Every structure is written in structure tokens, then in C-alpha cells.
Amino acid sequence: xxxxxxxxxxxxxxxxxxxxxxxxxxxxxxxxxxxxxxxxxxxxxxxxxxxxxxxxxxxxxxxxxxxxxxxxxxxxxxxxxxxxxxxxxxxxxxxxxxxxxxxxxxxxxxxxxxxxxxxxxxxxxxxxxxxxxxxxxxxxxxxxxxxxxxxxxxxxxxxxxxxxxxxxxxxxxxxxxxxxxxxxxxxxxxxxxxxxxxxxxxxxxxxxxxxxxxxxxxxxxxxxxxxxxxxxxxxxxxxxxxxxxxxxxxxxxxxxxxxxxxxxxxxxxxxxxxxxxxxxxxxxxxxxxxxxxxxxxxxxxxxxxxxxxxxxxxxxxxxxxxxxxxxxxxxxxxxxxxxxxxxxxxxxxxxxxxxxxxxxxxx
Ligand code: 8DG
Ligand code: MN
Ligand code: MN
Numbered sequence: 001x002x003x004x005x006x007x008x009x010x011x012x013x014x015x016x017x018x019x020x021x022x023x024x025x026x027x028x029x030x031x032x033x034x035x036x037x038x039x040x041x042x043x044x045x046x047x048x049x050x051x052x053x054x055x056x057x058x059x060x061x062x063x064x065x066x067x068x069x070x071x072x073x074x075x076x077x078x079x080x081x082x083x084x085x086x087x088x089x090x091x092x093x094x095x096x097x098x099x100x101x102x103x104x105x106x107x108x109x110x111x112x113x114x115x116x117x118x119x120x121x122x123x124x125x126x127x128x129x130x131x132x133x134x135x136x137x138x139x140x141x142x143x144x145x146x147x148x149x150x151x152x153x154x155x156x157x158x159x160x161x162x163x164x165x166x167x168x169x170x171x172x173x174x175x176x177x178x179x180x181x182x183x184x185x186x187x188x189x190x191x192x193x194x195x196x197x198x199x200x201x202x203x204x205x206x207x208x209x210x211x212x213x214x215x216x217x218x219x220x221x222x223x224x225x226x227x228x229x230x231x232x233x234x235x236x237x238x239x240x241x242x243x244x245x246x247x248x249x250x251x252x253x254x255x256x257x258x259x260x261x262x263x264x265x266x267x268x269x270x271x272x273x274x275x276x277x278x279x280x281x282x283x284x285x286x287x288x289x290x291x292x293x294x295x296x297x298x299x300x301x302x303x304x305x306x307x308x309x310x311x312x313x314x315x316x317x318x319x320x321x322x323x324x325x326x327x328x329x330x331x332x333x334x335x336x337x338x339x340x341x342x343x344x345x346x347x348x349x350x351x352x353x354x355x356x357x358x359x360x361x362x363x
Contacts, residue, residue: 031057036103041053173191179227235266260328305361317330
């Protein structure tokens with residue numbers, strides 16, 4: 001592995017969307033530590049701290065060599081005092097005490113376990129933890145009424161916490177594509193999310209669907225969901241229709257990752273080939289999203305991630321370019337107009353950024 005000579009420093013632009021971030025990093029032990037602190041901050045509802053740790057981790061992910069000395073950190077962007085201390089501890093002692101004690105704390109372990117249930121967010125998990133609930137068994141016996149998503153999440157807890165493989169994603173893609181084409185011939189479907197960035201596993205499978213004739217795609221998702229349900233392929237589903245036009249004129253909120261596309265968050269029942277004695281299927285989380293063709297490039301960009309990369313793109317757009325970027329559109333605030341595009345390349349170009357291919361968006 002390449003090791004950076006002491007005193008040599010790196011020039012690195014400060015926004016993650018200005019640099020390449022491949023899947024494989026040279027600094028895993030640092031990025032894993034910082035990501036754990038970010039996750040802990042998220043579980044504590046400390047959004048600002050979480051983003052600071054995520055940005056610091058992303059800088060180390062993008063470094064082309066392994067960090068071996070604290071002097072190499074000088075001049076790097078986004079490394080606050082706290083993150084630098086964590087990195088130095090790891091350089092000097094092999095571990096960070098803060099990371100170790102966080103990781104092994106009862107609170108962190110319980111919140112991770114509880115938010116591992118599909119449909120349970122940080123706030124709910126925190127409320128349950130404060131009531132003394134630290135395990136799934138305790139939750140079941142607590143008498144809490146779970147909503148349908150959480151019930152399904154609990155029922156399929158094991159499967160949903162098993163990584164989804166690329167092969168499984170493709171198998172689901174084949175099934176869904178067939179149904180989509182049955183409902184609306186000529187439709188196009190793309191695998192987005194982490195798999196589009198080159199990941200070999202994921203926590204779910206994300207698909208984006210469109211049709212070349214604008215408007216034909218309206219209502220597609222509910223028909224697809226009906227057919228999949230009739231085939232017994234959905235263990236849970238929540239469908240939301242497109243609400244973009246209802247909010248027309250209102251700018252996309254730069255910090256929000258939620259969009260207004262017609263969509264279905266579901267749990268798919270996937271048959272598995274190697275027959276097990278007890279079960280010949282597994283549950284997989286699947287996101288289906290439908291975008292009109294005029295917004296498709298924005299939707300692909302928005303659904304490819306990573307989450308930090310998306311956040312940085314929107315921050316760049318608003319802070320540097322006075323533009324508002326969402327998964328629907330790009331609005332130039334100074335010129336007071338929407339910038340039309342048909343490709344991701346054009347969106348980067350409108351933003352004054354060099355094109356970053358999906359496999360280099362792993363910030
Ligand atoms: P993983 O599933 O392999 O763990 O990673 P991922 O594919 O990068 O994460 P994800 O949670 O599936 O999110 C994929 C992208 O979708 C991410 O950049 C955020 C984006 N996204 C939107 N809108 C929404 C939304 O409403 N909900 C969620 N969860 N993600 C959204 O553009
Ligand atoms: Mn995903
Ligand atoms: Mn997803």
C-alpha cells in the first residue's frame with residue numbers, strides 16, 4: 001500500500017462533489033471510526049455533529065494514500081478539532097477510546113438494534129430506550145403498539161439486516177422490470193443507490209422508473225404494486241403518489257432528502273435457489289420510484305447517492321452557485337429560472353463542476 005511521506009501535503013477541494021471518492025479507501029480504520037461517531041450523533045439527533053464527522057470521514061476516503069502521521073492532515077479541509085483528535089488517537093494508539101467506549105455503550109448498542117427495525121427512527125428508538133427497552137424481546141413484551149411498517153420490520157428483522165447481494169438485486173430487477181413492462185410497455189428502469197456506485201452489497205435495492213412519453217408514467221406505481229401483490233411478492237408496501245405539482249413554486253429545501261415522486265417503499269419476497277429446509281425465500285427492502293422523463297436526470301442523480309455526496313451537491317449549488325438542486329429540478333435563483341437538462345453530465349456542467357461518475361460518488 002502507498003504510504004504518504006511525512007510533511008508532504010495534499011491539496012483537496014472542500015466539497016465532496018469536487019473530488020473523486022472511490023469505493024475502496026486507503027484509510028478504513030479512520031473512516032470507520034469517524035462514521036461510527038457520525039452514526040452515534042445521528043442516533044442522538046445531533047445533525048450538525050453527524051455531518052461534521054461524515055465530512056471528515058469523506059475527506060479521508062478520498063485521500064489516495066494511507067495516513068500515517070498527523071502532520072499529513074495539515075491543510076486538509078473539513079477536519080475539525082474533534083475529528084483530528086480521533087485520527088491522532090488511532091495513529092498513536094491504534095484505537096480511539098472515544099470510539100471504543102461509544103461502540104460498547106449500552107445506549108449505542110440498544111439504539112442500533114432498535115433502529116435496525118424497518119420503520120423505527122432515532123426518536124422512537126430513544127423513547128423506547130428511555131423506558132428500558134434494550135432488546136427485541138423486551139420490545140415485544142412492552143405492549144407498545146407497532147405501526148404496520150414496524151410490525152413487518154420486526155417480523156423480517158433477520159433478513160432485512162442481512163446485506164442484499166448484487167445478484168439478489170438483479171434477480172429482483174428482472175421480476176420488477178417484467179411487471180413494469182406489462183403495465184406500461186416502453187418504460188425504462190434503472191438500478192440506482194449504492195449498486196449504481198459499484199457496491200457489491202446494499203441494505204436495500206433502489207429502482208427508478210420512467211417512460212419516454214411524459215405523463216404516461218402517472219399512476220404506474222399503483223398498478224405495478226397491485227400485480228406484484230397478486231403474485232404474492234410483497235410482504236409489505238407503502239405507496240405514495242406524486243405530490244410535486246401540489247407544491248409547485250415552492251423551492252426544494254436544500255437539506256431535505258425527501259422528494260415528491262410517486263414511489264413505493266416495500267419489502268419484497270425473493271425466492272432463493274438453494275433450498276433451505278425451513279425457508280426458500282428471503283425478505284429484501286426495495287424502493288421503487290417513478291419520475292417523469294423531464295425530471296429523470298435529476299432523479300437519477302438524486303437517487304444514486306451517497307447521501308453525503310447528495311448533501312454536498314446541494315450545498316455547493318446553494319452556497320457557491322446560488323442555485324437550488326433537488327431530485328426534481330435545478331433552479332437558478334439569480335436568473336430566476338429552471339435549468340433544463342436531459343443528462344447527469346449537463347447537471348454537473350450547469351453547476352460548474354467536473355462530471356463525477358457514479359463509482360466515484362462514494363463520499
Ligand atoms: P445502501 O442501500 O447500499 O445501504 O446505500 P444507498 O443505496 O446509498 O442508500 P439509500 O438509503 O438506499 O439511498 C439511496 C439514495 O436515495 C440516497 O442518496 C438518498 C436518495 N433519496 C432521495 N429521496 C429519498 C427519500 O425520500 N428517501 C430515501 N431514503 N432516500 C432518498 O433522493
Ligand atoms: Mn440503497
Ligand atoms: Mn433506498
